[in-house]
Amino acid sequence: MRVAVVTQYFPTSAQPWAGHSAYQTLKRLAAACDVKVFYPEAAYPKLLRPKTGATALDPAWQPAGVAVEYVPYPVLPVVSRPLNGLTISLRLESRVRAWRPDVILNYVVYPDGYAAVRIGEALQVPVVLTAIGSDLNRIPGRLVRHFTVAALRQAAFTTTVSGDLMHTAQRLGADPSRSTAILNGCDTAVFHPRDRDAARKSLQLDPAAKILLYAGRLDVRKGLRELIEAVAALRRRQPDLLCYLLGDGPDRPLLEQLIAKHSAHEAIHFIPAAPTDAVAQWMAACDVFTLPSYKEGCPNVVLEALASGRPVVATDVGGIPELMDSGSGRLVPAQDAHALERALEEVLGSAWSPEAIAARHHRSWQDVSDDLLAVLNSAVALKQKPSATRA
Numbered sequence: 010m011r012v013a014v015v016t017q018y019f020p021t022s023a024q025p026w027a028g029h030s031a032y033q034t035l036k037r038l039a040a041a042c043d044v045k046v047f048y049p050e051a052a053y054p055k056l057l058r059p060k061t062g063a064t065a066l067d068p069a070w071q072p073a074g075v076a077v078e079y080v081p082y083p084v085l086p087v088v089s090r091p092l093n094g095l096t097i098s099l100r101l102e103s104r105v106r107a108w109r110p111d112v113i114l115n116y117v118v119y120p121d122g123y124a125a126v127r128i129g130e131a132l133q134v135p136v137v138l139t140a141i142g143s144d145l146n147r148i149p150g151r152l153v154r155h156f157t158v159a160a161l162r163q164a165a166f167t168t169t170v171s172g173d174l175m176h177t178a179q180r181l182g183a184d185p186s187r188s189t190a191i192l193n194g195c196d197t198a199v200f201h202p203r204d205r206d207a208a209r210k211s212l213q214l215d216p217a218a219k220i221l222l223y224a225g226r227l228d229v230r231k232g233l234r235e236l237i238e239a240v241a242a243l244r245r246r247q248p249d250l251l252c253y254l255l256g257d258g259p260d261r262p263l264l265e266q267l268i269a270k271h272s273a274h275e276a277i278h279f280i281p282a283a284p285t286d287a288v289a290q291w292m293a294a295c296d297v298f299t300l301p302s303y304k305e306g307c308p309n310v311v312l313e314a315l316a317s318g319r320p321v322v323a324t325d326v327g328g329i330p331e332l333m334d335s336g337s338g339r340l341v342p343a344q345d346a347h348a349l350e351r352a353l354e355e356v357l358g359s360a361w362s363p364e365a366i367a368a369r370h371h372r373s374w375q376d377v378s379d380d381l382l383a384v385l386n387s388a389v390a391l392k393q394k395p396s397a398t399r400a
Contacts, residue, residue: 012038012385013110013134014046015101015125018117018141019077021048022070026282030141030170030193030309030377031116036074037378042385045076047105049097049121052081080104091152094123094160102128110134112165112385112392118144119153123160135165135388139191142170142306142327145177158182165388168381170307171328187391191380192331193307194372195316199289202318202363208293218251219357222295222319224288224310227258227279232301232324232343234267239350241271247357255280255291292317297356303343305329315370318363322352337366 014035019028035044050066068079082100084093097120105113105128113136115125122138129136138160148154158181161167167183168191169175175183175190209216221240225231233254240252254264254277261279268277283291292298298314298321305327312332314321321338323329330340339352 010042010112010385010389011108011110012042012044012112012114013105013108014044014114014116015049015097015105015128016046016116016121017049017051018121019046019048020072022067023065025072026284028116031139032072032075033194033196033374034377034381036072037375038382039075041378041382045078045108045110047101047108048077048079049101049124050079050081051084053084053086078104090120090149091156094120094156095127097121097124098127098131102131106132112137112389114381114385115139117141118160119148119157122164123156126160126163129165130163133392135392136163137166137168137384137388138164140167140169140174140178140306142174142304145169145174145181146304146306146327165391166384168384171331173328173331174306189384190328191377191384192328192372193309193312194374194377195309195312196285197316197371197373199285200292200313200316202367203289203293205293205296208290212290212294214294215249215251218249219247220295220297221250221252221353221357222255222291222298222314223252223300224255224291224298225300225308227254227256227261227264229260229263230303232303232349233260233264235344235346235349236299236301237264237267237271237273237277238346239353240276241273242346242350243354244273244276247354250276250357252277253280253291253295254278255283255288257282288313289317292319295319297322297338297353299323299349299353300329301341301343301349302326302329307332312370312372316367318361318365318367320356320359320361320366322349322356332370334369337370 018031020032082096113125113129115122116139118140125136162182167178167188172190179185244250298319300323307328324343325340341348341352
């Protein structure tokens with residue numbers, strides 16, 4: 010089966026960590042199918058180029074195991090957003106047609122998914138959309154919403170990264186008989202129970218401290234304002250508590266101000282974004298992982314923490330409740346620092362078995378790829394059925 014993938018949710022030379030879930034899935038899918046990614050590269054006028062996220066890409070850069078072709082398309086910041094789906098389809102159609110796919114796969118419903126559906130209609134090839142969370146939870150404006158709904162209605166199949174997001178997709182127009190949730194996985198060869206003391210020694214961390222870890226984008230919508238408040242309050246009762254914020258993002262200056270406001274600079278520390286192996290070391294070194302986001306799809310870091318055998322304190326939003334149970338941590342309401350504080354204290358004070366947590370939570374990227382392949386086969390069979398009937 011030849012699978013053309015239309016998406017910007019994928020690693021690039023500028024952001025090799027981007028689109029992690031898509032890359033890990035496609036790398037394994039490529040063992041069973043002929044896979045090629047068609048990456049629409051936003052091309053801004055020089056004087057209007059955004060300060061962030063607009064670094065020119067190296068067209069020769071390829072992540073291991075998946076072929077990628079970069080196709081530039083013209084954009085204007087904010088102004089062209091409602092037209093980006095149409096523009097991408099016009100720029101990519103001839104490239105995808107020349108590759109002669111059996112099915113088109115997409116990640117992120119707009120603009121990439123809308124473009125994929127238009128290309129699929131022109132080529133008479135079925136299209137499978139993949140919603141990742143923000144593309145359905147934070148739709149910017151009426152026109153984008155219109156095109157998002159159109160893509161969901163016209164796709165052969167729609168997959169989402171959680172059951173919660175699947176219900177959102179169906180409310181927006183996805184056919185319930187042709188939509189399904191495929192939960193994310195993680196690399197279980199990397200994320201698995203490891204010796205905590207050895208991990209702390211390698212990272213030069215206090216072996217006796219109670220360590221709380223957050224890993225992800227430094228964005229207040231990840232609940233980091235509430236986390237800082239909760240840790241500052243807990244530290245007054247537990248002076249051996251340390252919290253590490255692993256990652257980069259636009260809100261670091263604001264977070265630094267909040268840490269200073271709460272006099273929590275001795276308890277909360279920033280760690281730069283790190284490669285996967287280093288993240289696994291931090292997971293092993295911590296006592297508790299936390300993700301107090303306001304909204305989520307199916308966060309990989311929760312899966313990675315659980316596969317590492319670490320209990321999780323997270324918010325009861327999106328697909329997070331589908332990943333956890335009472336034997337793996339606690340869920341709290343979003344934007345509630347006091348509830349977060351209480352849950353963190355409870356989990357930090359309880360005994361947890363890393364092996365028991367990991368034994369219940371070990372979904373791999375191969376599992377995700379196998380589930381996706383079944384959907385792709387169904388989409389191709391559905392497209393072929395009418396012609397077989399006419400024959």
